[in-house]
Amino acid sequence: MVGDVVVGGDAPIAVQSMTNTPTSDAAATIEQINAIAEAGADIVRVSCPDEASTNALRMICEASPIPVIADIHFHYRRAIEAAEAGAAALRINPGNIGDAKRVGEVVAAARAAGCSMRIGVNAGSLEKHFLDKYKEPCPEAMVESALSHVRILQEHNFDDYKISVKASDVFLSVAAYRQLSAQIDCPLHIGITEAGSLMTGAVKSSIGLGQLLMEGIGDTIRVSLSADPVEEVRVAYEILKSLGLRHRGVSIIACPSCARQGFDVIATVRDLEMRLAHIKTPLTLSIIGCVVNGPGEARTADIGFTGGGHGAGMVYVEGKPDHKLPHNEMVEHLARLVEEKVAQIELATEGMA
Numbered sequence: 001m002v003g004d005v006v007v008g009g010d011a012p013i014a015v016q017s018m019t020n021t022p023t024s025d026a027a028a029t030i031e032q033i034n035a036i037a038e039a040g041a042d043i044v045r046v047s048c049p050d051e052a053s054t055n056a057l058r059m060i061c062e063a064s065p066i067p068v069i070a071d072i073h074f075h076y077r078r079a080i081e082a083a084e085a086g087a088a089a090l091r092i093n094p095g096n097i098g099d100a101k102r103v104g105e106v107v108a109a110a111r112a113a114g115c116s117m118r119i120g121v122n123a124g125s126l127e128k129h130f131l132d133k134y135k136e137p138c139p140e141a142m143v144e145s146a147l148s149h150v151r152i153l154q155e156h157n158f159d160d161y162k163i164s165v166k167a168s169d170v171f172l173s174v175a176a177y178r179q180l181s182a183q184i185d186c187p188l189h190i191g192i193t194e195a196g197s198l199m200t201g202a203v204k205s206s207i208g209l210g211q212l213l214m215e216g217i218g219d220t221i222r223v224s225l226s227a228d229p230v231e232e233v234r235v236a237y238e239i240l241k242s243l244g245l246r247h248r249g250v251s252i253i254a255c256p257s258c259a260r261q262g263f264d265v266i267a268t269v270r271d272l273e274m275r276l277a278h279i280k281t282p283l284t285l286s287i288i289g290c291v292v293n294g295p296g297e298a299r300t301a302d303i304g305f306t307g308g309g310h311g312a313g314m315v316y317v318e319g320k321p322d323h324k325l326p327h328n329e330m331v332e333h334l335a336r337l338v339e340e341k342v343a344q345i346e347l348a349t350e351g352m353a
């Protein structure tokens with residue numbers, strides 16, 4: 001468990017992101033966590049580099065609508081403070097925080113506070129003795145490092161942990177996760193670290209995480225982007241939606257457009273995405289420029305639109321042609337249809353509950 005979020009087994013794959021505000025600025029951090037949670041994140045991670053951060057953490061954990069993982073490097077006192085401040089989990093490598101007595105104190109604080117842990121091995125910060133042994137960061141070194149931290153937790157009879165073995169190189173990361181999952185049966189947090197900007201990082205993460213998720217590897221995911229954390233959550237959901245692992249919000253099926261388009265497909269899809277960003281209920285909407293592919297795509301979508309001649313196209317509801325609609329009224333009309341459909345679905349779901 002990370003707070004009230006189940007991790008591993010048959011639980012849904014949890015989406016994580018991380019704040020980039022100074023943690024000591026509790027108000028700014030809470031505001032960013034709210035945006036991250038609103039975008040659909042299940043869990044958020046917050047760095048605690050100093051005592052001012054762990055002091056602010058109590059207020060942050062109390063205000064956060066989702067469980068908070070405190071990210072700790074080296075400082076065992078910060079870990080204890082974070083556990084006492086209400087963190088749901090600690091991201092910490094027990095081999096890097098000092099002697100057995102210190103590890104014992106951190107484990108005791110985590111246990112007393114009901115905190116789980118994540119062991120987070122990163123190819124860029126492998127311990128020197130593993131680099132000396134393997135000469136360079138490689139899957140074997142990363143897995144051996146992870147298992148060495150696991151052994152320390154096991155010596156303290158602590159088994160509420162998940163593990164990550166991240167690298168910025170897709171091949172290295174994927175190979176490390178494959179080897180790790182073959183050697184240990186515990187939840188894995190997966191990610192391609194330092195993946196880059198929104199576009200580059202989204203592509204790299206999709207390739208790396210996509211392979212792992214298709215093999216059944218991964219229980220929580222983070223898409224690391226040099227971008228607004230809210231974008232990390234959006235990309236994570238697009239990955240999970242593409243693989244049919246989780247669904248959230250409106251999935252717009254759209255054609256790339258060409259000379260046959262009856263309306264400006266690209267601008268319409270952009271406007272609809274913005275207009276419908278507030279929807280959380282899963283629903284499919286097809287926006288297709290002409291009759292070549294429009295009716296076929298609309299058949300399997302909840303709501304569809306196919307561009308036509310003479311300034312108007314056809315709206316499809318549950319796969320069937322329903323009514324004609326002028327192209328220049330599309331965005332608001334389709335957005336309202338989607339909102340009405342969502343209200344119906346939510347009412348039916350409440351009725352079943």
Ligand code: SF4
Pocket residue numbers: 255256257258259260261262288289290291292293294
């Ligand atoms: S569906 Fe029509 S408008 Fe869209 S790309 Fe295909 S042919 Fe072009």
